[in-house]
Amino acid sequence: MRGQTLLLGLTLVFGGGSALADDALFGLIDERLRHMRDVALHKWHHQLPIEDVARERVVVRSARRAAVRHGVDGDGAERFFIAQIEAAKTIQSHWFGRWDTEPPRRQAPDLATDIRPRLLELGDEIVARLRQVPASSTARAAFDAALTTEGLSTGSRVALFAALGATNRYASTLARIAANGELRVGTAGDYAPFTYSANDESWVGVDIDQARDLGRALGVPVRFVPTSWPTLMDDVLDGRFDIAMGGISRNVARARLARFTGPYFTDGKTAIARCADAALYTSLGDVDRPGVRVIVNPGGTNQRFVDANIREASVIVWPDNRTVFDEIAAGRADVMFTDGIEVRLQTVRHPGLCGALPALTYLDKAYLIPRIQGDRAWLETVNVWLEQRVASGAVERLIERHVNAR
Structure with missing residues (x-):
């Protein structure tokens, strides 16, 4: 109960704020969508496709991370940015369709120097204001009044408003x-x-x-x-x-x-090997030599240690840290570098394995x-x-x- 009381008090003091219609946010969204005509014009003149899946992924991830740093729920923010991209493609398709019968007479502003910098600025401003919008008729009317960009479909408009309604921002x-x-x-x-x-x-x-x-x-x-x-x-x-x-x-x-x-715990990198071979490894140099098979799980400090220190021994990257010690016990690998506490644990679970070498690093x-x-x-x-x-x-x-x- 004391924990619940603490959190309730923090919610009252640091709550996410009222869910109100935000004319400034709606205006920023519309301004960004209006730039899609120039984006489409650039793509038209350079014969580029409207959809660029790889760039869309980069944009969504970057925007999500910016939103998270502002206290916005990541999943809700991602849904909004995806809806915004889909709306942008709908508008670009609208202009492509028109230009199929009546080609544009003007050149587009430069995408790299003119259009994209402003889109990035607008993206930052949208993230700074992004918050939940109530699913009320008043909020919807304000949203519809603000979004006047030509080519925005009814479906895209509905999806954008729904995404805003599911976007939560928290003060802490x-x-x-x-x-x-x-x-x-x-x-x-x-x-x-x-x-x-x-x-x-x-x-x-x-x-x-x-x-x-x-x-x-x-x-x-x-x-x-x-x-x-x-x-x-x-x-x-x-x-x-x-x-x-x-x-x-x-x-x-x-x-x-x-x-x-x-x-909460201090440790260091050391090595584990079969007990029958542990005496062979008294220094890092004893391990880093041809004929020794070093096994490592990917992505963490174990792999960074191996990448930084192993040059001559062969390295086996084993994807499953749950079974990596079985490979040493079975004779398919010789040595693994890991934290001292894991060596203690695995020598208990695998009686045929023993620690080798003193601690090689210090870590918390x-x-x-x-x-x-x-x-x-x-x-x-x-x-x-x-x-x-x-x-x-x-x-x-x-x-x-x-x-x-x-």
Whole structure:
């Protein structure tokens, strides 16, 4: 109840604002659509197709990420930007149809120097104002009055207004959590003892237990959102969850794009090999030589370590971190570099595997939070909770329990 009371209070203080018709937003949308005549003119003169699927994907992803940084729900924002692109193509098709019978007499402004810079400015202005519009007759009348661009079809108009009605903006992550009644936790599910799931439905691990405790502190249930090491930062930037948990190493590359909490565990890269061969590897040079097969899971700090340090040994990129240690045990690979805690765990689960080499690097484990403008309360809240968990010994007890579990 205390967590629910806290979130309710934050919602009242930091709520997303009233859902009102926004004439300025409608005007910006219409202005952007009006530029589609010049875009169409450029494509007409250069014999370019109206549809450019690759560029549309780039535009939608970039716009979604900008919206997420402004506190807009990513899925709703993406639906709006897709509707906007479809409306733009409808308008361009309208002009192509007219020019088939009456070719245009004027040349188009330059797309790169004249049209696109203004479209980017308008996109930023739209993102800054993007919010939910009520499905009321008053709002619809204001929307219809503002959108006067020639060639905009009735279907596109309906789709745009519907997308605005499903676009939610939150003043803070805590306000979003309170409004939706859940904590979204991104986790890879392939890095025991921190996070493990065989089917993306049942989850176990240190950080799974930690996530559930955080949910209890906030008074909301937890929904685990599957991610992967290659896609982790994309998913954070796309706003697919409120926090990423699961043995994530703090590094500068990630910190440039998102916010880290304080650390809750300190570790380092080391090596694991078959016990019969472990004595052969007393230094990094013993591993990095012809004939040694180094196996690595893709996308995370393990692969970055291998890419930076292995030159002579052969490298096997194994896509499933859940089974990668089986490859060493079966003799199809010789060595893997990973964190010390994972070596401890896997030597318990695979009696034929042993640690090799002392720690080669220093790293901290922490939780990762999307970077949203003006939202410091979420990071501060998680840090206070985490500091209390570490100080009480709860995290250490979870680690020992999961490392020694069979």
